[in-house]
Amino acid sequence: NAGVTQTPKFQVLKTGQSMTLQCAQDMNHEYMSWYRQDPGMGLRLIHYSVGAGITDQGEVPNGYNVSRSTTEDFPLRLLSAAPSQTSVYFCASSYSGQSYEQYFGPGTRLTVT
Amino acid sequence: AQTVTQSQPEMSVQEAETVTLSCTYDTSENNYYLFWYKQPPSRQMILVIRQEAYKQQNATENRFSVNFQKAAKSFSLKISDSQLGDTAMYFCAFMKQRGRRNNDMRFGAGTRLTVKP
Numbered sequence: 001n002a003g004v005t006q007t008p009k010f011q012v013l014k015t016g017q018s019m020t021l022q023c024a025q026d027m028n029h030e031y032m033s034w035y036r037q038d039p040g041m042g043l044r045l046i047h048y049s050v051g052a053g054i055t056d057q058g059e060v061p062n063g064y065n066v067s068r069s070t071t072e073d074f075p076l077r078l079l080s081a082a083p084s085q086t087s088v089y090f091c092a093s094s095y096s097g098q099s100y101e102q103y104f105g106p107g108t109r110l111t112v113t
Numbered sequence: 114a115q116t117v118t119q120s121q122p123e124m125s126v127q128e129a130e131t132v133t134l135s136c137t138y139d140t141s142e143n144n145y146y147l148f149w150y151k152q153p154p155s156r157q158m159i160l161v162i163r164q165e166a167y168k169q170q171n172a173t174e175n176r177f178s179v180n181f182q183k184a185a186k187s188f189s190l191k192i193s194d195s196q197l198g199d200t201a202m203y204f205c206a207f208m209k210q211r212g213r214r215n216n217d218m219r220f221g222a223g224t225r226l227t228v229k230p
Contacts, residue, residue, distance in 0.1 A: 031216045042117075042204055042220035043158075050216055058217060090158065094216070100146045100208055102218060104158035 006105035023091030119221035136205030
């Protein structure tokens with residue numbers, strides 16, 4: 001199993017550009033989430049999904065869109081990038097059972113200039 | 114909303130010694146789960162240990178153990194016989210019992226631990 005994969009690993013955008021961060025998991029997990037990590041603030045939840053076709057907002061959803069058309073994929077879209085979205089982005093997935101453990105991808109470092 | 118506080122931004126410990134990282138949280142929930150994640154310089158998030166709030170017994174995983182004080186809303190991590198490979202950021206995290214549409218994990222700001230030779 002590859003686990004949780006994220007592409008790209010690094011990305012530089014100009015203000016106003018759009019892009020999609022890709023996330024895929026091969027563990028048949030129902031739950032998937034996107035977090036951003038900023039210095040001194042830990043990880044903050046952007047959006048999450050509890051199954052295909054179902055998404056919800058997390059703590060910091062503004063400026064980001066998500067969709068979940070398949071169990072495996074959960075892309076994160078930045079519609080108009082802003083310097084405040086410079087961060088490291090993590091995708092995570094978890095089983096719907098009782099362990100609640102989240103499996104994280106390797107992260108994407110995004111810089112918006 | 115639940116909040117998680119890690120009051121120690123940085124800590125250091127000598128190799129082979131014991132260190133304790135602190136975490137407190139605020140919630141009105143009775144059923145929830147607590148976690149410690151390790152993030153080495155590689156950036157990968159690795160689960161260290163997990164505690165279910167309904168269990169009174171403190172969780173242990175080899176050299177890692179927790180002191181879970183539910184009434185005090187405290188969840189500290191003890192690392193025994195510290196090794197150089199334990200050098201990392203450590204995050205405390207909270208998740209309330211999952212409902213049909215809940216997958217909200219909250220993290221503390223992290224503690225950077227350095228193990229010195």
